[in-house]
Amino acid sequence: MITSSKLKSVDFYRKIPRDLTEASVSGAGLSIIAALSMMFLFGMELSNYLATSTSTSVIVDKSSDGDFLRIDFNISFPTLSCEFASVDVSDVLGTNRLNITKTVRKFSIDSHMRPVGSEFHSGPAATDIKHDVEVDEESTEGSVPLSGSNFDKYAHQHSILVVNFFAPWCYWSQRLKPSWEKAAKIIRERYDPEMDGRILLGKVDCTQEGDLCRRNHIQGYPSIRIFRKGSDVRNDHGHHDHESYYGDRDTDSLVKTMENLVESMPSESRKLALEDKSNATGEHAKRPAPSSGGCRVEGYVRVKKVPGNLIISARSDAHSFDASQMNMSHVIHHLSFGRKISPRVMSDVKRLIPYVGINHDRLNGRSFINTRDLGGNVTIEHYLQVVKTEVITRKDHKLFEEYEYTAHSSLAHSLHIPVVKFHLELSPMQVLITENQKSFSHFITNVCAIIGGVFTVAGILDSILHNTFRIMKKVEIGKNF
Template identity: 30%
Template sequence: MSGFLSLSFRKIKQDLRAELTEASVTGSILSVLVGLFMVYLVAAQISEYRSIKTETNVVLDHYSSAVGDNTQDSAEDTLQINFNISFPHLSCEYASVDATNFMGTHDAGLASRVSKVMLDKSGKQIGPFEERKHPVKHTDDMAPLEHKELDRSLKINIHDFEDVRRRYDVLIVNFFTPWCHWCQKLEPVWDEAAGKMKEIDDDRMVIRLASVDCSGESGSKLCTEKRIDAFPTIMVFRRDDLKDAHHERYHGERSVTSIVNWAQHFIDQAMKKSPKSQAVDHNADGEVDSHIGVGCLIAGLLHVQRAPGGITIQAKSDGHEFNWATMDVSHKVNHVSFGPFLTDTAWKVMPAHIAQAVGSLDDRDFSSEQHIPTTHEHMIKIVKNVVELPSAWRIPPVIAHGYVVHSNNIQRFAEVPSVRLNYDILPIIVHVQSKFETFYTFLTRLCAILGGVFTITGIVSAGVDAGMASLTQKDRLGKLG
């Protein structure tokens, strides 16, 4: 037993402490300061123990399975693209979304879900846009008009437009250009329909069909004022329209019978046989033929191959020609992201710098200069981030695709105005591992703090006591002067 006791920490006997130790003012001050300092260090160490440590590594993408990325998205070698973009001056009727890959192959989206919502002039949503079930039909058996026959459709321009509009309850205008193939096919049909409507109106000044040549100087000013970008465009104007009123447009079959039947609805409205409406379904096919949205919100998602590619949004139509000089594709990016949608929990636990990179383009506006064809190009570099959380949280790894973007405007009259989202997927993964400090590390550091402070305090105390003793000795000997 005595041998075991010899191995233990030896201590001073209680009755000898008073003989071997003494109190001092410097010792008391030092003890208080050291005690406060030790409390601060222990509290800081406890806070450090409770905080999350983050370690970031960059690895090649083919090591994704080693960092917890076992999702179906990686296994199938596809990438989901999510977008929500507003176009205040591009009609949903003409807006087209096309996905291409780095080889230039169109329709590169393996699966897609895209929806369009019509916007009014103030940017408010009017309602969903339904794609046309059938292509625009044309009457092909009518001969081109001779110049002497062109008086049945009233020719107007910017100088007399307002006077003519006030003269009739309803004025239906065909905006055209001579170089437009579809306008040439519509010309004899429109003139014939104008003659029939003139007979039906019988000088009651209720309705009249008119035409505006957008290639002439006076006509082009009117077309620019009414934001006519597609030819032919058939638009309805009413005598009692407000200044910023929305105007119906004709989207039905381009035949005399269809146009006359459609125009008859406006005669009935003017004669109070039916209520006024800007949503006319003249052929009873369940499809509204008079859309009133001047803008379009395009939202959806695409599944594409994990390879460089792009998404192009521009105007397309099988029955119209476009004036690219006035086409305006100004837009606001409400949201663009890559990969599956993140849960609320994922957003909360994700590091702030990664969360910010997930939607780098969000809520940004891009404007085109007036009357200058402008293409907006967004170059996007995508990086996959895998965030592993502490195991105690029991939350699976969060996979988020951040990106950096550089935007550029291309202004060339030979360039078709469009919005391009060109993306490139970098073959790396940023692996962020978050974890708590282990308990044994906490204990080790705590012991180091206590032992280190005690040891340093002893050294400092001994030095102070030695210095004080030396000064006292010199004072007794009279050596301090």
């Protein structure tokens, strides 16, 4: 059995009776300084232990989102009509998708980028519009030439005014002209403008009547517009509510369309039956025309993770465009890559790593304007380099992954129809940010080292001071004797 005397023999901290110790002013001062030093160093060590530290490395992309990348965008074009606005995607592997509509929405906007009306629906694309095969070059003109001075007069004089806005140099306008004039002549014979007045076919040369064409937001040639008496002129800024015709352009189809328009005019009791008939004869080819000259394009596309392009332009398989009059100025409200990150997750990441996410949407809110000084045919190009960033927190928990990008933009003259082009360069590497784990045992060891070290150093200094004062006293006593 171990006695208390044997147990006391292994005491490392043997006690000196208090009567044998001597307190000093210098010792008290050093004790206070040592205590304050211990508290200060302990606080520094605790702060360092609680602080977040990360390590950054570059590795081969090991994306969990597969071989495709999502691009979200919201871009306003003050001078591009929704009627022809097209979103296209291409890449170096040969992918070439034109006029994407499934995941893209378009809204008409005015010159101040304010929304005008509801969502603009383009309808099914006309891939093969029919024209007359035989052209009668000697046919007389049947449509009425319209200008800015007489347009409103004819629009109010007739219940229905159908207008062909054309350009003489346009190939499609040239193909439409014989059919249009022949159909106009037939309609004039059936519905005499002087006696009947229910319908009239007119034409506007946009190279001569630029202001009139701009007022009706004509950007592609030919554009066939349908104006109805009593609903064609709106009270706000003189804009027109009207329809556009996108159907076949042969004489028979045009005449049939005009007949359907006339038949839709009787009383409400026959309206439903006539609507069913008109739908069966090509009414789907008529859709509301854009109510303003601008367009906001928003939505998303998925692209392969290879170099490619996202292109927004005016596109049509049956219209021509005057490149010198096209202006692709735009404002990027939002452009980002990858999955959408919730504000809460982004806030957590910002607290952990403040600099992450700065380049996630760096083009947001930026404007790219083609001034008149640059002239026409100006293509605006954005060169984007996209890199994935992944953040892994303690215990190997993936907090989030996002794509950041750098952007360089330029305006350049083009020989073709001007476009807005985003050149995409996706890096095969990714940035991996890992939160470093800190050992609690290491923290305790450092705290003990601080306490023991400060206590030891203070004890050495106290011993030096005490011995120095004692020697000085002895010297002083020796001098007195």
